Amino acid sequence: MANKAASSSSSSAPPTDQHDETEREQQEDEWLELYGAESGWVEARTHCDHLASLSSDLVHIPAPNAHCNRCEHPDENWLCLCCKEVLCSRFVNKHMLHHFHQANHSLALSYSDLSVWCFCCDAYLDAQLIPQLRPVYETAYLLKFGESPPFRSA
Numbered sequence: 001m002a003n004k005a006a007s008s009s010s011s012s013a014p015p016t017d018q019h020d021e022t023e024r025e026q027q028e029d030e031w032l033e034l035y036g037a038e039s040g041w042v043e044a045r046t047h048c049d050h051l052a053s054l055s056s057d058l059v060h061i062p063a064p065n066a067h068c069n070r071c072e073h074p075d076e077n078w079l080c081l082c083c084k085e086v087l088c089s090r091f092v093n094k095h096m097l098h099h100f101h102q103a104n105h106s107l108a109l110s111y112s113d114l115s116v117w118c119f120c121c122d123a124y125l126d127a128q129l130i131p132q133l134r135p136v137y138e139t140a141y142l143l144k145f146g147e148s149p150p151f152r153s154a
């Protein structure tokens with residue numbers, strides 16, 4: 001026969017706020033380990049092994065308001081830096097992503113914020129620091145804003 005459970009679970013101990021907070025911090029640490037700097041989205045890379053596939057003519061690029069070549073989505077598209085196709089993002093119809101799978105063109109520039117993404121590295125690339133990317137970044141900036149990027153020196 002079971003004993004009468006000690007129903008005297010009176011609130012003898014005060015709520016342990018401090019303990020909760022420690023646990024929360026631990027979870028945050030684990031999260032950072034899982035998704036932190038190593039996954040590449042925190043900081044843009046300054047090197048990428050796929051730059052050889054860049055188009056040889058990135059002086060003439062489509063206008064930043066060009067529509068997606070597949071679905072005509074009107075804005076925030078991506079420019080393939082290998083063949084200069086304009087395709088929509090993974091948040092629209094994923095045509096840039098499909099293009100990477102089909103053509104293996106891994107480098108794309110966002111016409112929404114001018115960031116450069118490498119699908120192979122799964123990381124953003126620093127278009128201002130990588131010499132091969134800086135010209136097309138500057139061209140895109142000029143087309144989008146009508147002036148040269150402010151960081152340009154002399």
Ligand SMILES: [Zn+2]
Nearest residue numbers: 048050118121
């Ligand atoms: Zn890469």
Ligand SMILES: [Zn+2]
Nearest residue numbers: 068071088095
């Ligand atoms: Zn599309």
Ligand SMILES: [Zn+2]
Nearest residue numbers: 080082083105
């Ligand atoms: Zn392409």
